[in-house]
Amino acid sequence: MCGFSLPEVDARLSDRISDSDAAFFREHGVLLMKNVIAPEELAVVKEESMVLVEKAMDPELDDPDYKYATHPSTDARVPFRIDYLTHKMQSARVLLAHPFILKSVEILCGRNFIPTWESKVFKLAGTGAAVNWHRDAGPTLPAEAPVFFADFYLDDADESTALRAIPGSQKLSRTDAMNRINALNEAEQFAGDDIVILPMKAGDVLFHNVHTLHGSPAASSALRRVIYFAFRSIEVEKITSPNMPAFIPAKQRVLAACLQARANAPYIHGEAPFSYSPDPEWLPELGDLSDVKYHIPHLEL
Numbered sequence: 592m593c594g595f596s597l598p599e600v601d602a603r604l605s606d607r608i609s610d611s612d613a614a615f616f617r618e619h620g621v622l623l624m625k626n627v628i629a630p631e632e633l634a635v636v637k638e639e640s641m642v643l644v645e646k647a648m649d650p651e652l653d654d655p656d657y658k659y660a661t662h663p664s665t666d667a668r669v670p671f672r673i674d675y676l677t678h679k680m681q682s683a684r685v686l687l688a689h690p691f692i693l694k695s696v697e698i699l700c701g702r703n704f705i706p707t708w709e710s711k712v713f714k715l716a717g718t719g720a721a722v723n724w725h726r727d728a729g730p731t732l733p734a735e736a737p738v739f740f741a742d743f744y745l746d747d748a749d750e751s752t753a754l755r756a757i758p759g760s761q762k763l764s765r766t767d768a769m770n771r772i773n774a775l776n777e778a779e780q781f782a783g784d785d786i787v788i789l790p791m792k793a794g795d796v797l798f799h800n801v802h803t804l805h806g807s808p809a810a811s812s813a814l815r816r817v818i819y820f821a822f823r824s825i826e827v828e829k830i831t832s833p834n835m836p837a838f839i840p841a842k843q844r845v846l847a848a849c850l851q852a853r854a855n856a857p858y859i860h861g862e863a864p865f866s867y868s869p870d871p872e873w874l875p876e877l878g879d880l881s882d883v884k885y886h887i888p889h890l891e892l
């Protein structure tokens with residue numbers, strides 16, 4: 592892509608993104624951060640993740656949290672997504688509390704933020720279908736809302752199969768975005784002047800605004816797993832889900848339990864933990880965290 596270069600963000604060199612990184616993300620809707628997950632943590636997450644992938648491949652499994660697609664050439668039922676990860680993986684709780692990510696989320700969302708969606712998406716070796724161009728959210732979110740995913744890569748994604756995105760497209764009107772999405776998908780186009788390719792190494796994390804246009808070509812490469820955690824400010828949550836006020840403290844308890852899990856994880860060393868400190872009106876009543884409910888169904892956006 593002409594005239595576009597991502598800032599070099601290396602999580603080993605700082606404890607959070609810089610103000611200029613934050614400005615870049617607000618302008619372009621994508622930000623790549625290298626070396627976020629340390630090797631020891633990555634190994635644990637990958638191992639636990641594999642257990643879920645294997646469970647997803649069980650043809651008898653009947654669990655709505657496990658999502659499937661039909662492979663275009665073989666008609667096989669192929670698993671591609673698992674929801675409510677903190678409910679299923681202890682290492683996902685630890686990962687959600689990653690201090691570099693949460694300190695960076697706080698810069699982008701303000702101190703009153705909550706985690707919302709959580710999923711793992713994977714392309715099985717040799718069966719990775721293309722992901723058509725799309726936005727992750729519909730028009731109900733305010734366009735300027737800092738609503739975004741942190742995409743934690745557990746495996747490498749090389750140039751040929753990596754995510755494609757259109758920087759700045761989070762600002763397009765719904766009509767312009769839909770026109771562009773339809774044109775790209777009709778042409779099966781994954782390269783072009785304003786399209787950036789985002790190769791990732793295992794352990795890297797990408798922030799992508801839910802309105803940034805993105806997609807990826809078919810992959811016949813090795814297994815690729817990405818864990819997605821979404822974040823938004825409480826103010827935005829109140830606008831988009833006014834009928835679900837209980838969601839906010841429930842997710843704050845999840846976050847608190849995840850911070851506790853990270854503090855107790857034997858494979859996490861030498862980091863300054865994130866300290867969650869929303870405005871007094873949003874301070875949650877945490878109570879006993881041993882009974883935290885992680886499986887919290889959320890509204891459709």
Ligand SMILES: [Fe+2]
Pocket residue numbers: 725726727805
């Ligand atoms: Fe997406």
